Amino acid sequence: MSETVAVIGAGLVGSLMTLGLAHRGYNVTLIDMRPDPRKTSNKSEKNLRSINLAVSDRGIRALEFVDKEMSERVLKDIIPMHGRMIHTLDGKQESQIYGLFGEHINSIDRGKLNEHLLDEIDLFNENSENSNKIQCIFNHKVAGLSFNTSFAKIKLINGDDKDNDNEIEKNFDFIIGADGSYSNIRYQIQKYIRMNYQQEYIDKCYLELYIPPGENGSFLIDPNHLHIWPRKEFMLIALANEDGSFTSTFFGPWKLTETLNKRELIEPFFNDNFPDAVKLIGMDNIVRVFKENPKGALMQVTCNKYNYSDKAIIIGDASHSMVPFYGQGMNCGFEDVRVLLQLLDKSTTREVAFDSYTESRHEDLKAILKLAIDNYNEMSTKVISSAYLFRKTLDSLLGKLLPKYWIPLYTMVSFRGDIPYSECIRREKRQQTILKIVETSLIGMCAIAGWWKYRKST
Ligand SMILES: Cc1cc2nc3c(=O)[nH]c(=O)nc-3n(C[C@H](O)[C@H](O)[C@H](O)COP(=O)(O)OP(=O)(O)OC[C@H]3O[C@@H](n4cnc5c(N)ncnc54)[C@H](O)[C@@H]3O)c2cc1C
Known part of the structure; x- marks a missing residue:
């Protein structure tokens, strides 16, 4: 039996x-x-x-x-998501593609x-x-x-x-x-x-917001990206739904989020930090969610x-x-x-x-x-740092040139289920050491070239 x-x-x-x-x-x-x-x-x-x-x-x-x-x-x-779409404070959107060879994650x-x-x-x-x-x-x-x-x-x-x-x-x-x-x-x-x-609870909570579809169920922002409004201590993200809407999530420290409990405080906070998102979600909806909805705890x-x-x-x-x-x-x-x-x-x-x-x-x-x-720091802060972007460009370049030997961390974790998580960390440590050497050598070479050019011109 x-x-x-x-x-x-x-x-x-x-x-x-x-x-x-x-x-x-x-x-x-x-x-x-x-x-x-x-x-x-x-x-x-x-x-x-x-x-x-x-x-x-x-x-x-x-x-x-x-x-x-x-x-x-x-x-x-x-819905395939080919990369992150970074929403900067001045309302610009910058795409950062995830996969080296067209790989994508998916919203469901x-x-x-x-x-x-x-x-x-x-x-x-x-x-x-x-x-x-x-x-x-x-x-x-x-x-x-x-x-x-x-x-x-x-x-x-x-x-x-x-x-x-x-x-x-x-x-x-x-x-x-x-x-x-x-x-x-x-x-x-x-x-x-x-x-x-x-x-262990971390000092962040989350609240869900909703971006409605546009006319005739159209998407108001690109559905094939994971949208991020990175603001260091707090951030907003949005993932597309099939009906043209987006589910958006605000992550922030408990203390800050709990103090955002009145329209007089919520309105300026969102207008200052997420002006383009306010247009998509609507201020009344944001105020209602912050005042009424339960905040989710995050723990490990x-x-x-x-x-x-x-x-x-x-x-x-x-x-x-x-x-x-x-x-x-x-x-x-x-x-x-x-x-x-x-x-x-x-x-x-x-x-x-x-x-x-x-x-x-x-x-x-x-x-x-x-x-x-560790990835909170990457999503909320590093994605807008030029040092990080420079290193990421090098990382991707090496991954494209030497696909057998060099695999960026995000690719290993999200697109290579054949590589165990612990092996991803081990490989990434080795790659970061090499990347630092390449980076330092490149900076050194640029400095020498600059000095040489200066010498020639004087
Ligand atoms: C904001 C947020 C975003 C996330 N985003 C992602 C993402 O993008 N990608 C991803 O991979 N993961 C994501 N996750 C994590 C993902 O949601 C969870 O890892 C996943 O849902 C866990 O599934 P589970 O079946 O183990 O547990 P659960 O979904 O919690 O299911 C447990 C079930 O057990 C039942 N149950 C509990 N106790 C008892 C009991 N005593 N007797 C009988 N039944 C019981 C409950 O009713 C429930 O149905 C996210 C989580 C959060 C909070």
């Missing part, structure tokens, strides 16, 4: 993991504390903030690894992607060969977890049962926790293993190990919540799915697969968390 597995969390990562396991013949039960997002119009219940995400090579590879045709279906609405609506993945689960079940291998239980929260040598037992509470007096217990051969940053599964397995764990979670023997393992944000500045949270979570499935495919036992996952994945997860936090 097939093994039974419970995947906790029907978000992006849990839904993909469910499909991957079902394709391998497991009987999967997918459990989420929220209602099925396709059957509710209540936004807070959906857990689908309107944000759109950047999906790049690692995410796409993992989707294709699970099922190539499914991947094409769920990614059909993506998070909510729609989640719903498409759940549709794929229904489609999988409808296939007569699969005879409902996947069972979905929505509106049920996992409140407890215990193990014995043969199974993992979970306690479920029905979301409609306000008194929690109707607990249901279910046994599975093993469970996978994909229950997000505040993971209860992570907390539960900490009781069984010596898990190192760290959670790291832990190690990720599994309890062959009984439980955590993936996605549950094991590595990161700040969104490299656009890799979901991509990395999808990569977790691919890596874990590959290990399950090739290992002699599940315990070997889970232990190898913990051992091999940790360095990469540490690496992407570091890259994500």
